[in-house]
Amino acid sequence: MSPPVAALSPTRTVRNDRTLALREFHPFEAFGARFLYMVPSAGIFRLDSTGAAILDALAAGPCEPDALVESLSGEYEIDRILETIHELTEIRAIGDPSAPKEQVPNDLPPADFPLNTMVLNVTNKCNLACTYCYEYGEDKIVDTRYGKQPKFMSEETAEESVDFLLAESKGQQVARLTFFGGETLLNFPVLQKTVAYARRRAQEQGKRVEFSFTTNATLLRPDIIQWLADNQIGVTISIDGPKAVQDGLRVFSNGRGSYDVVLPKIKELLQVHRSRPIGARVTLTQKHLNVLEIFRHLTQEVGFWEVGLAPVTTQDHRDYAITPEGKDEMLRQFEQLAWEWLECALRDEHHGFSNARDTIEEIHKGVSKAYGCGAGLGLMGVATDGNVSLCHRFAGSPEHTLGHVSSGVDRVKQQSFLVDHHIAAKTDCHTCWARPICSGGCYHEAHVRYGDSSHANLHYCTWVRSWTHTCLEIYGALAEKNPKFLERFDA
Protein backbone atom coordinates (compact mmCIF):
# COMPACT_ATOMS: atom_id res chain seq x y z
CA MET A 1 0.00 0.00 0.00
CA SER A 2 1.37 3.41 -0.88
CA PRO A 3 1.89 6.05 1.80
CA PRO A 4 -0.95 8.53 2.11
CA VAL A 5 -1.34 11.39 -0.30
CA ALA A 6 0.47 14.57 0.71
CA ALA A 7 -2.29 17.11 0.79
CA LEU A 8 -1.05 20.58 0.00
CA SER A 9 -4.51 22.02 -0.33
CA PRO A 10 -7.77 20.59 -1.56
CA THR A 11 -7.33 22.07 -5.02
CA ARG A 12 -3.68 21.27 -5.68
CA THR A 13 -2.49 17.92 -4.55
CA VAL A 14 0.85 16.57 -5.65
CA ARG A 15 1.99 13.17 -4.54
CA ASN A 16 5.44 13.67 -3.17
CA ASP A 17 6.15 9.97 -3.02
CA ARG A 18 5.97 9.64 -6.79
CA THR A 19 8.46 10.63 -9.41
CA LEU A 20 7.02 12.70 -12.24
CA ALA A 21 7.65 12.01 -15.89
CA LEU A 22 6.15 12.96 -19.24
CA ARG A 23 3.21 10.86 -20.37
CA GLU A 24 1.71 10.47 -23.82
CA PHE A 25 1.02 13.63 -25.81
CA HIS A 26 2.15 15.36 -28.97
CA PRO A 27 3.42 18.94 -28.61
CA PHE A 28 3.00 21.61 -31.27
CA GLU A 29 3.35 25.37 -31.60
CA ALA A 30 1.59 28.20 -33.34
CA PHE A 31 2.49 31.88 -33.26
CA GLY A 32 4.87 31.19 -30.38
CA ALA A 33 2.15 29.58 -28.26
CA ARG A 34 2.67 25.99 -27.14
CA PHE A 35 -0.03 23.33 -27.24
CA LEU A 36 -0.46 19.72 -26.23
CA TYR A 37 -2.41 17.21 -28.31
CA MET A 38 -3.33 14.62 -25.73
CA VAL A 39 -3.13 10.96 -26.73
CA PRO A 40 -5.41 9.09 -26.81
CA SER A 41 -8.10 11.53 -25.63
CA ALA A 42 -7.42 14.01 -28.50
CA GLY A 43 -7.98 16.98 -26.21
CA ILE A 44 -5.92 20.08 -27.02
CA PHE A 45 -4.60 22.33 -24.26
CA ARG A 46 -2.64 25.55 -24.48
CA LEU A 47 0.28 25.83 -22.08
CA ASP A 48 1.28 28.94 -20.17
CA SER A 49 4.96 29.66 -19.50
CA THR A 50 4.96 27.66 -16.25
CA GLY A 51 3.48 24.61 -17.93
CA ALA A 52 6.02 24.87 -20.73
CA ALA A 53 8.87 25.16 -18.20
CA ILE A 54 7.65 22.08 -16.31
CA LEU A 55 7.45 20.00 -19.47
CA ASP A 56 10.87 21.22 -20.60
CA ALA A 57 12.35 20.25 -17.24
CA LEU A 58 10.76 16.80 -17.39
CA ALA A 59 11.88 16.32 -20.99
CA ALA A 60 15.37 15.80 -19.55
CA GLY A 61 14.10 12.82 -17.57
CA PRO A 62 11.84 11.88 -14.62
CA CYS A 63 12.15 14.04 -11.58
CA GLU A 64 10.93 14.17 -7.95
CA PRO A 65 8.22 16.81 -7.46
CA ASP A 66 10.30 18.57 -4.80
CA ALA A 67 13.32 18.79 -7.06
CA LEU A 68 11.16 20.01 -9.91
CA VAL A 69 9.62 22.75 -7.81
CA GLU A 70 13.02 23.77 -6.53
CA SER A 71 14.55 23.97 -9.98
CA LEU A 72 11.77 26.27 -11.20
CA SER A 73 11.19 28.28 -8.04
CA GLY A 74 13.67 30.98 -9.08
CA GLU A 75 11.49 31.80 -12.05
CA TYR A 76 7.94 31.09 -10.87
CA GLU A 77 6.01 31.24 -7.61
CA ILE A 78 5.87 27.91 -5.83
CA ASP A 79 2.07 27.92 -5.66
CA ARG A 80 1.88 28.50 -9.36
CA ILE A 81 4.27 25.63 -10.07
CA LEU A 82 2.30 23.28 -7.81
CA GLU A 83 -1.00 24.25 -9.38
CA THR A 84 0.38 23.70 -12.85
CA ILE A 85 1.88 20.32 -11.92
CA HIS A 86 -1.51 19.36 -10.54
CA GLU A 87 -3.32 20.43 -13.71
CA LEU A 88 -0.82 18.68 -15.97
CA THR A 89 -1.29 15.54 -13.88
CA GLU A 90 -5.06 15.80 -14.13
CA ILE A 91 -4.99 15.90 -17.92
CA ARG A 92 -2.40 13.08 -17.82
CA ALA A 93 0.35 15.01 -19.53
CA ILE A 94 2.67 14.08 -16.69
CA GLY A 95 2.55 11.34 -14.08
CA ASP A 96 4.22 8.45 -12.39
CA PRO A 97 6.66 6.75 -14.80
CA SER A 98 6.30 3.42 -13.02
CA ALA A 99 2.53 3.41 -13.36
CA PRO A 100 1.34 0.68 -15.70
CA LYS A 101 0.98 1.88 -19.27
CA GLU A 102 -2.58 2.65 -20.10
CA GLN A 103 -4.11 -0.01 -22.25
CA VAL A 104 -5.82 0.91 -25.46
CA PRO A 105 -9.48 0.52 -24.49
CA ASN A 106 -11.19 -2.29 -26.35
CA ASP A 107 -14.81 -1.56 -25.66
CA LEU A 108 -16.89 -2.32 -28.72
CA PRO A 109 -19.66 -0.02 -29.92
CA PRO A 110 -23.13 -0.72 -28.48
CA ALA A 111 -25.07 -3.45 -30.25
CA ASP A 112 -27.83 -1.06 -31.31
CA PHE A 113 -25.46 1.37 -33.05
CA PRO A 114 -27.53 3.06 -35.77
CA LEU A 115 -26.75 2.97 -39.47
CA ASN A 116 -26.09 6.55 -40.48
CA THR A 117 -25.12 6.26 -44.13
CA MET A 118 -25.89 3.65 -46.74
CA VAL A 119 -24.03 3.61 -50.04
CA LEU A 120 -26.10 2.02 -52.74
CA ASN A 121 -24.15 0.61 -55.70
CA VAL A 122 -26.98 0.96 -58.18
CA THR A 123 -24.77 -0.49 -60.89
CA ASN A 124 -21.31 -1.98 -61.15
CA LYS A 125 -21.12 -1.15 -64.85
CA CYS A 126 -19.13 1.83 -66.04
CA ASN A 127 -18.78 3.68 -69.32
CA LEU A 128 -15.22 4.72 -68.51
CA ALA A 129 -12.23 2.43 -68.21
CA CYS A 130 -9.99 4.30 -65.79
CA THR A 131 -6.69 2.48 -65.57
CA TYR A 132 -6.49 2.55 -61.77
CA CYS A 133 -10.13 1.60 -61.05
CA TYR A 134 -10.41 -0.57 -57.94
CA GLU A 135 -13.59 -2.13 -59.29
CA TYR A 136 -12.33 -3.09 -62.74
CA GLY A 137 -8.59 -2.49 -62.62
CA GLU A 138 -5.80 -4.87 -61.74
CA ASP A 139 -6.46 -4.69 -58.02
CA LYS A 140 -10.15 -5.49 -58.20
CA ILE A 141 -11.50 -7.69 -55.44
CA VAL A 142 -14.93 -8.44 -56.88
CA ASP A 143 -15.46 -10.53 -59.99
CA THR A 144 -17.70 -8.02 -61.73
CA ARG A 145 -17.30 -9.53 -65.16
CA TYR A 146 -17.98 -13.21 -64.64
CA GLY A 147 -19.48 -13.19 -61.16
CA LYS A 148 -23.07 -13.62 -60.19
CA GLN A 149 -23.51 -9.95 -59.53
CA PRO A 150 -26.23 -8.38 -61.67
CA LYS A 151 -25.00 -5.37 -63.63
CA PHE A 152 -27.84 -3.20 -62.37
CA MET A 153 -29.68 -3.00 -59.11
CA SER A 154 -33.38 -3.67 -59.53
CA GLU A 155 -36.05 -1.31 -58.30
CA GLU A 156 -37.20 -3.90 -55.76
CA THR A 157 -33.72 -4.32 -54.29
CA ALA A 158 -33.30 -0.55 -54.10
CA GLU A 159 -36.63 -0.25 -52.26
CA GLU A 160 -35.69 -3.06 -49.89
CA SER A 161 -32.44 -1.22 -49.27
CA VAL A 162 -34.30 1.96 -48.36
CA ASP A 163 -36.45 0.02 -45.87
CA PHE A 164 -33.29 -1.56 -44.50
CA LEU A 165 -31.68 1.87 -44.06
CA LEU A 166 -34.72 3.37 -42.36
CA ALA A 167 -35.02 0.41 -40.00
CA GLU A 168 -31.32 0.28 -39.21
CA SER A 169 -31.08 4.04 -38.64
CA LYS A 170 -33.10 3.26 -35.49
CA GLY A 171 -33.79 6.41 -33.45
CA GLN A 172 -31.94 8.77 -35.80
CA GLN A 173 -34.10 11.45 -37.38
CA VAL A 174 -31.91 11.76 -40.45
CA ALA A 175 -30.60 8.92 -42.60
CA ARG A 176 -28.13 9.43 -45.44
CA LEU A 177 -28.37 7.63 -48.73
CA THR A 178 -25.54 7.81 -51.23
CA PHE A 179 -25.77 6.46 -54.77
CA PHE A 180 -22.63 4.98 -56.19
CA GLY A 181 -21.41 2.73 -58.97
CA GLY A 182 -19.93 1.82 -61.41
CA GLU A 183 -21.18 4.89 -63.14
CA THR A 184 -24.23 5.80 -61.12
CA LEU A 185 -26.07 7.53 -63.93
CA LEU A 186 -26.18 4.33 -65.99
CA ASN A 187 -29.03 3.38 -63.67
CA PHE A 188 -30.67 6.80 -63.43
CA PRO A 189 -34.27 5.48 -63.61
CA VAL A 190 -33.79 3.40 -60.46
CA LEU A 191 -32.01 6.31 -58.80
CA GLN A 192 -34.98 8.59 -59.47
CA LYS A 193 -37.56 6.08 -58.27
CA THR A 194 -35.52 5.26 -55.17
CA VAL A 195 -35.34 8.90 -54.15
CA ALA A 196 -39.13 9.22 -54.47
CA TYR A 197 -39.68 5.98 -52.56
CA ALA A 198 -37.23 6.94 -49.80
CA ARG A 199 -38.90 10.34 -49.38
CA ARG A 200 -42.32 8.71 -49.02
CA ARG A 201 -41.21 5.99 -46.61
CA ALA A 202 -39.20 8.41 -44.50
CA GLN A 203 -42.16 10.75 -44.23
CA GLU A 204 -44.39 7.90 -43.09
CA GLN A 205 -41.92 7.19 -40.31
CA GLY A 206 -41.37 10.82 -39.37
CA LYS A 207 -37.79 10.77 -40.64
CA ARG A 208 -35.77 12.57 -43.26
CA VAL A 209 -33.35 11.19 -45.84
CA GLU A 210 -30.46 13.19 -47.26
CA PHE A 211 -29.27 12.15 -50.70
CA SER A 212 -25.94 12.39 -52.43
CA PHE A 213 -24.30 10.71 -55.34
CA THR A 214 -21.03 10.33 -57.15
CA THR A 215 -20.63 10.41 -60.91
CA ASN A 216 -17.94 10.73 -63.56
CA ALA A 217 -20.12 13.41 -65.21
CA THR A 218 -20.03 11.85 -68.68
CA LEU A 219 -23.77 11.16 -68.69
CA LEU A 220 -25.07 14.39 -67.17
CA ARG A 221 -27.91 15.91 -69.22
CA PRO A 222 -29.89 19.12 -68.70
CA ASP A 223 -32.94 17.20 -67.42
CA ILE A 224 -30.82 15.17 -65.00
CA ILE A 225 -29.07 18.30 -63.74
CA GLN A 226 -32.41 20.00 -63.19
CA TRP A 227 -33.72 16.96 -61.34
CA LEU A 228 -30.61 16.90 -59.11
CA ALA A 229 -31.06 20.59 -58.32
CA ASP A 230 -34.79 20.26 -57.66
CA ASN A 231 -34.26 17.32 -55.34
CA GLN A 232 -31.30 18.86 -53.51
CA ILE A 233 -29.07 15.89 -54.24
CA GLY A 234 -25.47 16.40 -53.13
CA VAL A 235 -23.13 15.75 -56.03
CA THR A 236 -19.52 14.64 -56.05
CA ILE A 237 -17.73 14.53 -59.37
CA SER A 238 -14.84 12.12 -59.89
CA ILE A 239 -12.34 14.12 -61.90
CA ASP A 240 -8.57 14.18 -61.83
CA GLY A 241 -7.67 17.68 -63.03
CA PRO A 242 -6.75 19.56 -66.21
CA LYS A 243 -7.05 17.93 -69.62
CA ALA A 244 -3.59 16.35 -69.65
CA VAL A 245 -4.17 14.78 -66.24
CA GLN A 246 -7.78 13.71 -66.75
CA ASP A 247 -7.10 12.22 -70.18
CA GLY A 248 -4.11 10.26 -68.90
CA LEU A 249 -5.97 7.66 -66.85
CA ARG A 250 -9.67 8.58 -66.90
CA VAL A 251 -10.38 7.20 -70.34
CA PHE A 252 -13.14 5.48 -72.30
CA SER A 253 -12.57 1.85 -73.20
CA ASN A 254 -11.18 2.89 -76.58
CA GLY A 255 -8.50 4.92 -74.80
CA ARG A 256 -10.00 8.32 -75.59
CA GLY A 257 -9.74 10.83 -72.78
CA SER A 258 -12.90 12.07 -71.04
CA TYR A 259 -12.00 15.70 -70.28
CA ASP A 260 -13.67 17.30 -73.29
CA VAL A 261 -16.83 15.29 -72.67
CA VAL A 262 -17.18 16.12 -68.98
CA LEU A 263 -16.07 19.76 -68.84
CA PRO A 264 -19.12 21.41 -70.44
CA LYS A 265 -21.45 19.13 -68.47
CA ILE A 266 -19.76 19.98 -65.19
CA LYS A 267 -19.93 23.70 -65.97
CA GLU A 268 -23.63 23.44 -66.64
CA LEU A 269 -24.14 21.47 -63.43
CA LEU A 270 -22.27 24.09 -61.40
CA GLN A 271 -24.36 26.82 -62.96
CA VAL A 272 -27.77 25.21 -62.49
CA HIS A 273 -27.39 23.17 -59.30
CA ARG A 274 -27.06 25.75 -56.50
CA SER A 275 -28.98 23.98 -53.75
CA ARG A 276 -26.00 21.97 -52.45
CA PRO A 277 -22.23 22.61 -52.70
CA ILE A 278 -20.64 20.47 -55.39
CA GLY A 279 -17.29 18.86 -54.78
CA ALA A 280 -14.62 17.26 -56.89
CA ARG A 281 -12.94 14.05 -55.84
CA VAL A 282 -9.46 13.57 -57.28
CA THR A 283 -7.44 10.36 -57.45
CA LEU A 284 -3.74 11.13 -57.38
CA THR A 285 -1.26 8.85 -59.13
CA GLN A 286 2.45 8.84 -59.78
CA LYS A 287 1.71 9.99 -63.34
CA HIS A 288 0.38 13.36 -62.23
CA LEU A 289 1.40 14.60 -58.83
CA ASN A 290 1.05 18.31 -59.38
CA VAL A 291 -1.47 18.80 -56.59
CA LEU A 292 -1.38 22.60 -56.74
CA GLU A 293 -2.04 22.69 -60.46
CA ILE A 294 -4.90 20.22 -60.16
CA PHE A 295 -6.44 22.08 -57.24
CA ARG A 296 -6.23 25.49 -58.89
CA HIS A 297 -7.65 24.19 -62.13
CA LEU A 298 -10.64 22.57 -60.47
CA THR A 299 -11.48 25.47 -58.14
CA GLN A 300 -10.53 28.53 -60.17
CA GLU A 301 -11.00 27.44 -63.76
CA VAL A 302 -13.80 24.88 -63.44
CA GLY A 303 -15.47 26.40 -60.39
CA PHE A 304 -15.85 23.57 -57.85
CA TRP A 305 -16.76 24.70 -54.34
CA GLU A 306 -14.41 22.19 -52.81
CA VAL A 307 -11.84 19.65 -53.92
CA GLY A 308 -10.71 16.56 -52.05
CA LEU A 309 -7.71 14.57 -53.16
CA ALA A 310 -6.72 11.01 -52.32
CA PRO A 311 -3.78 8.91 -53.46
CA VAL A 312 -4.70 5.92 -55.60
CA THR A 313 -5.24 2.61 -53.84
CA THR A 314 -3.05 0.03 -55.52
CA GLN A 315 -0.09 -2.26 -55.07
CA ASP A 316 3.45 -0.96 -55.19
CA HIS A 317 4.53 -2.41 -58.51
CA ARG A 318 1.92 -0.70 -60.72
CA ASP A 319 3.41 2.11 -62.73
CA TYR A 320 0.82 4.59 -61.45
CA ALA A 321 1.44 3.65 -57.78
CA ILE A 322 2.87 6.58 -55.89
CA THR A 323 6.52 6.04 -54.94
CA PRO A 324 7.95 7.06 -51.54
CA GLU A 325 9.48 10.14 -53.17
CA GLY A 326 6.13 10.85 -54.81
CA LYS A 327 4.45 10.67 -51.42
CA ASP A 328 6.88 13.22 -50.03
CA GLU A 329 6.17 15.52 -52.94
CA MET A 330 2.42 15.04 -52.54
CA LEU A 331 2.70 15.80 -48.83
CA ARG A 332 4.70 18.97 -49.49
CA GLN A 333 1.97 20.27 -51.78
CA PHE A 334 -0.83 19.16 -49.46
CA GLU A 335 0.84 21.13 -46.72
CA GLN A 336 1.26 24.17 -48.92
CA LEU A 337 -2.46 24.07 -49.72
CA ALA A 338 -3.25 23.62 -46.04
CA TRP A 339 -1.32 26.79 -45.16
CA GLU A 340 -3.25 28.59 -47.91
CA TRP A 341 -6.43 27.25 -46.30
CA LEU A 342 -5.26 28.86 -43.04
CA GLU A 343 -4.60 32.20 -44.73
CA CYS A 344 -8.20 32.19 -45.94
CA ALA A 345 -9.56 31.04 -42.60
CA LEU A 346 -7.76 33.86 -40.82
CA ARG A 347 -9.65 36.27 -43.10
CA ASP A 348 -12.93 34.34 -42.62
CA GLU A 349 -12.84 33.34 -46.27
CA HIS A 350 -13.66 30.04 -47.93
CA HIS A 351 -10.90 27.87 -49.35
CA GLY A 352 -11.96 24.70 -51.12
CA PHE A 353 -9.27 22.29 -49.90
CA SER A 354 -11.57 19.78 -48.22
CA ASN A 355 -8.76 17.53 -46.97
CA ALA A 356 -7.63 20.35 -44.65
CA ARG A 357 -11.17 21.28 -43.68
CA ASP A 358 -12.03 17.67 -42.78
CA THR A 359 -8.94 17.13 -40.65
CA ILE A 360 -9.34 20.48 -38.86
CA GLU A 361 -12.94 19.58 -38.08
CA GLU A 362 -11.87 16.26 -36.55
CA ILE A 363 -9.19 18.04 -34.53
CA HIS A 364 -11.70 20.61 -33.32
CA LYS A 365 -14.15 17.98 -32.17
CA GLY A 366 -11.36 15.94 -30.62
CA VAL A 367 -12.38 12.69 -32.24
CA SER A 368 -10.53 9.68 -30.94
CA LYS A 369 -11.40 6.83 -33.23
CA ALA A 370 -11.62 3.16 -32.39
CA TYR A 371 -11.98 2.45 -36.11
CA GLY A 372 -10.36 3.96 -39.19
CA CYS A 373 -13.81 4.83 -40.50
CA GLY A 374 -17.46 4.00 -39.93
CA ALA A 375 -17.55 1.11 -42.41
CA GLY A 376 -19.44 -1.93 -41.18
CA LEU A 377 -20.95 0.11 -38.36
CA GLY A 378 -22.43 3.54 -39.14
CA LEU A 379 -21.81 3.15 -42.87
CA MET A 380 -22.50 0.17 -45.10
CA GLY A 381 -22.38 -0.51 -48.80
CA VAL A 382 -25.02 -2.41 -50.73
CA ALA A 383 -24.13 -4.40 -53.85
CA THR A 384 -26.43 -4.65 -56.88
CA ASP A 385 -27.86 -7.94 -55.58
CA GLY A 386 -28.72 -6.43 -52.20
CA ASN A 387 -25.82 -7.92 -50.26
CA VAL A 388 -24.67 -5.60 -47.49
CA SER A 389 -20.92 -5.12 -47.19
CA LEU A 390 -18.48 -3.06 -45.16
CA CYS A 391 -18.58 -0.15 -47.60
CA HIS A 392 -19.07 0.62 -51.29
CA ARG A 393 -15.51 -0.44 -52.07
CA PHE A 394 -16.21 -3.93 -50.79
CA ALA A 395 -19.70 -4.18 -52.28
CA GLY A 396 -20.07 -7.59 -53.89
CA SER A 397 -17.07 -9.14 -52.16
CA PRO A 398 -18.33 -12.36 -50.51
CA GLU A 399 -15.54 -12.21 -47.95
CA HIS A 400 -16.69 -8.79 -46.75
CA THR A 401 -20.43 -9.30 -46.82
CA LEU A 402 -22.28 -8.65 -43.58
CA GLY A 403 -25.78 -9.66 -44.63
CA HIS A 404 -28.54 -8.84 -47.07
CA VAL A 405 -30.99 -5.93 -47.15
CA SER A 406 -33.92 -8.38 -47.00
CA SER A 407 -32.63 -10.41 -44.05
CA GLY A 408 -30.63 -7.76 -42.22
CA VAL A 409 -27.12 -7.71 -40.83
CA ASP A 410 -25.55 -10.91 -39.55
CA ARG A 411 -24.70 -9.64 -36.07
CA VAL A 412 -22.23 -12.41 -35.33
CA LYS A 413 -20.26 -11.57 -38.47
CA GLN A 414 -20.44 -7.87 -37.74
CA GLN A 415 -19.26 -8.44 -34.17
CA SER A 416 -16.29 -10.43 -35.34
CA PHE A 417 -15.46 -7.69 -37.88
CA LEU A 418 -15.63 -5.06 -35.13
CA VAL A 419 -13.33 -7.07 -32.87
CA ASP A 420 -10.75 -7.72 -35.61
CA HIS A 421 -10.64 -4.14 -36.88
CA HIS A 422 -10.62 -2.33 -33.54
CA ILE A 423 -7.62 -0.14 -32.78
CA ALA A 424 -6.98 -2.40 -29.77
CA ALA A 425 -6.13 -5.19 -32.21
CA LYS A 426 -3.78 -2.98 -34.26
CA THR A 427 -0.77 -3.25 -32.00
CA ASP A 428 1.40 -1.41 -34.53
CA CYS A 429 -0.64 1.69 -33.80
CA HIS A 430 -0.40 1.59 -30.03
CA THR A 431 2.71 3.74 -29.78
CA CYS A 432 1.69 6.27 -32.43
CA TRP A 433 0.54 9.70 -31.30
CA ALA A 434 -1.62 10.15 -34.40
CA ARG A 435 -3.80 7.11 -33.66
CA PRO A 436 -6.81 9.07 -32.34
CA ILE A 437 -7.30 10.53 -35.80
CA CYS A 438 -5.93 7.77 -38.06
CA SER A 439 -6.76 4.57 -36.23
CA GLY A 440 -5.02 2.48 -38.87
CA GLY A 441 -6.68 3.98 -41.95
CA CYS A 442 -8.79 2.62 -44.79
CA TYR A 443 -9.78 -1.09 -44.76
CA HIS A 444 -9.84 -1.28 -48.53
CA GLU A 445 -6.38 0.22 -48.82
CA ALA A 446 -5.17 -2.36 -46.29
CA HIS A 447 -6.89 -5.18 -48.15
CA VAL A 448 -5.29 -4.27 -51.47
CA ARG A 449 -1.94 -3.66 -49.88
CA TYR A 450 -1.65 -6.45 -47.32
CA GLY A 451 -4.46 -8.81 -48.31
CA ASP A 452 -6.03 -8.16 -44.92
CA SER A 453 -8.55 -5.41 -44.25
CA SER A 454 -7.71 -5.39 -40.54
CA HIS A 455 -4.05 -4.56 -41.16
CA ALA A 456 -2.84 -1.07 -40.21
CA ASN A 457 -1.79 0.96 -43.26
CA LEU A 458 1.84 1.15 -42.21
CA HIS A 459 3.00 2.50 -45.58
CA TYR A 460 1.25 5.79 -44.75
CA CYS A 461 2.43 6.26 -41.15
CA THR A 462 5.02 8.95 -41.78
CA TRP A 463 2.65 10.69 -44.14
CA VAL A 464 -0.25 10.70 -41.70
CA ARG A 465 1.87 11.95 -38.81
CA SER A 466 3.34 14.78 -40.85
CA TRP A 467 -0.05 15.79 -42.24
CA THR A 468 -1.70 15.63 -38.81
CA HIS A 469 1.10 17.69 -37.28
CA THR A 470 0.66 20.37 -39.95
CA CYS A 471 -3.09 20.44 -39.37
CA LEU A 472 -2.52 20.74 -35.61
CA GLU A 473 -0.27 23.75 -36.21
CA ILE A 474 -2.94 25.27 -38.41
CA TYR A 475 -5.55 24.57 -35.79
CA GLY A 476 -3.36 26.20 -33.13
CA ALA A 477 -2.86 29.23 -35.36
CA LEU A 478 -6.61 29.60 -35.78
CA ALA A 479 -7.16 29.18 -32.05
CA GLU A 480 -4.67 31.99 -31.46
CA LYS A 481 -5.69 34.45 -34.15
CA ASN A 482 -9.24 33.71 -35.22
CA PRO A 483 -10.94 31.36 -32.73
CA LYS A 484 -14.34 32.51 -33.92
CA PHE A 485 -13.75 30.73 -37.21
CA LEU A 486 -13.65 27.42 -35.37
CA GLU A 487 -17.21 27.87 -34.16
CA ARG A 488 -18.43 26.81 -37.58
CA PHE A 489 -17.24 23.30 -36.71
CA ASP A 490 -19.20 23.25 -33.45
CA ALA A 491 -22.30 21.56 -34.81
Place this chain on the structure above:
Amino acid sequence: MKHLKPINQKAVRIEAYVAREAASTSAPERDVVGLRRPPHEQTGPHFPLGCSLVFSPGWEVDSDGGTAGLCQPVERDIFDCHLSCFWPAHVPDQLNHALDWTGKCASAQKDWRNLDLIFP
Protein backbone atom coordinates in the same frame (compact mmCIF):
# COMPACT_ATOMS: atom_id res chain seq x y z
CA MET B 1 -8.01 25.20 -14.78
CA LYS B 2 -5.90 28.29 -14.33
CA HIS B 3 -2.75 27.47 -16.22
CA LEU B 4 -3.89 25.18 -18.99
CA LYS B 5 -6.42 26.45 -21.45
CA PRO B 6 -8.69 23.91 -23.13
CA ILE B 7 -8.80 24.67 -26.85
CA ASN B 8 -10.91 22.08 -28.64
CA GLN B 9 -14.25 20.52 -27.74
CA LYS B 10 -12.69 17.40 -26.24
CA ALA B 11 -10.41 19.48 -24.01
CA VAL B 12 -13.45 21.38 -22.70
CA ARG B 13 -15.05 18.05 -21.82
CA ILE B 14 -11.86 16.87 -20.10
CA GLU B 15 -11.75 20.06 -18.05
CA ALA B 16 -15.39 19.60 -17.03
CA TYR B 17 -14.69 15.98 -16.11
CA VAL B 18 -11.68 16.91 -13.99
CA ALA B 19 -13.68 19.60 -12.19
CA ARG B 20 -16.55 17.21 -11.57
CA GLU B 21 -14.25 14.53 -10.22
CA ALA B 22 -12.46 17.03 -7.99
CA ALA B 23 -15.82 18.06 -6.53
CA SER B 24 -16.93 14.49 -5.97
CA THR B 25 -13.65 13.35 -4.40
CA SER B 26 -13.30 16.31 -2.06
CA ALA B 27 -15.18 14.13 0.45
CA PRO B 28 -13.34 10.85 -0.12
CA GLU B 29 -14.78 7.48 0.82
CA ARG B 30 -13.80 6.50 4.33
CA ASP B 31 -13.27 2.87 3.53
CA VAL B 32 -10.13 0.80 3.51
CA VAL B 33 -9.77 -0.15 -0.09
CA GLY B 34 -6.94 -1.49 -2.18
CA LEU B 35 -7.04 -0.17 -5.67
CA ARG B 36 -5.50 -0.90 -8.98
CA ARG B 37 -6.32 2.63 -10.04
CA PRO B 38 -7.51 5.68 -8.15
CA PRO B 39 -11.31 5.72 -7.90
CA HIS B 40 -11.81 8.58 -10.31
CA GLU B 41 -9.95 6.70 -13.03
CA GLN B 42 -11.93 3.51 -12.67
CA THR B 43 -14.49 2.75 -15.26
CA GLY B 44 -16.55 -0.10 -13.88
CA PRO B 45 -18.00 -0.69 -10.43
CA HIS B 46 -15.45 -0.62 -7.67
CA PHE B 47 -14.50 -3.88 -5.93
CA PRO B 48 -12.06 -4.13 -3.08
CA LEU B 49 -8.80 -5.92 -3.65
CA GLY B 50 -8.79 -9.61 -4.05
CA CYS B 51 -12.11 -10.66 -2.77
CA SER B 52 -15.77 -10.47 -3.31
CA LEU B 53 -18.51 -8.70 -1.49
CA VAL B 54 -20.94 -10.29 -3.86
CA PHE B 55 -21.65 -13.91 -3.05
CA SER B 56 -22.14 -15.23 -6.53
CA PRO B 57 -20.22 -17.30 -9.00
CA GLY B 58 -18.49 -15.40 -11.74
CA TRP B 59 -16.49 -12.99 -9.66
CA GLU B 60 -13.32 -14.72 -10.79
CA VAL B 61 -13.02 -12.23 -13.60
CA ASP B 62 -11.83 -8.69 -13.30
CA SER B 63 -13.87 -5.65 -14.19
CA ASP B 64 -12.76 -5.95 -17.81
CA GLY B 65 -13.97 -9.53 -18.10
CA GLY B 66 -10.53 -11.18 -18.05
CA THR B 67 -8.27 -12.62 -15.37
CA ALA B 68 -5.20 -10.46 -16.00
CA GLY B 69 -6.36 -7.74 -13.65
CA LEU B 70 -7.09 -10.01 -10.70
CA CYS B 71 -4.98 -9.31 -7.68
CA GLN B 72 -4.63 -13.03 -6.89
CA PRO B 73 -4.62 -16.17 -8.96
CA VAL B 74 -8.07 -17.61 -9.41
CA GLU B 75 -7.00 -20.59 -7.27
CA ARG B 76 -7.13 -18.29 -4.33
CA ASP B 77 -10.81 -18.94 -4.00
CA ILE B 78 -9.98 -22.57 -3.31
CA PHE B 79 -7.01 -22.19 -1.01
CA ASP B 80 -6.87 -18.76 0.43
CA CYS B 81 -10.21 -17.18 1.04
CA HIS B 82 -11.16 -19.46 3.89
CA LEU B 83 -7.96 -18.65 5.78
CA SER B 84 -7.32 -14.97 5.26
CA CYS B 85 -10.59 -13.40 4.40
CA PHE B 86 -13.21 -11.99 6.73
CA TRP B 87 -15.82 -13.68 4.58
CA PRO B 88 -15.83 -17.43 5.04
CA ALA B 89 -15.48 -19.10 1.69
CA HIS B 90 -17.50 -22.11 0.76
CA VAL B 91 -14.76 -24.71 1.18
CA PRO B 92 -14.45 -27.49 3.73
CA ASP B 93 -13.15 -26.64 7.17
CA GLN B 94 -9.60 -27.92 7.03
CA LEU B 95 -8.80 -27.15 10.64
CA ASN B 96 -11.30 -29.48 12.31
CA HIS B 97 -13.22 -31.76 9.98
CA ALA B 98 -11.36 -32.25 6.71
CA LEU B 99 -7.70 -32.02 7.57
CA ASP B 100 -6.43 -33.75 4.43
CA TRP B 101 -8.92 -32.33 1.96
CA THR B 102 -6.03 -30.98 -0.12
CA GLY B 103 -3.78 -33.96 0.43
CA LYS B 104 -3.87 -35.05 -3.18
CA CYS B 105 -3.65 -31.54 -4.53
CA ALA B 106 -0.05 -30.39 -4.52
CA SER B 107 -0.54 -27.73 -7.11
CA ALA B 108 -3.94 -26.15 -7.51
CA GLN B 109 -3.42 -25.30 -11.14
CA LYS B 110 -2.66 -28.92 -12.07
CA ASP B 111 -4.35 -31.01 -9.42
CA TRP B 112 -7.57 -29.20 -8.61
CA ARG B 113 -9.57 -32.12 -9.98
CA ASN B 114 -8.37 -34.21 -7.05
CA LEU B 115 -10.25 -32.02 -4.62
CA ASP B 116 -13.23 -34.09 -3.67
CA LEU B 117 -16.55 -33.54 -2.00
CA ILE B 118 -16.76 -33.87 1.75
CA PHE B 119 -19.64 -35.76 3.34
CA PRO B 120 -20.25 -34.97 7.00
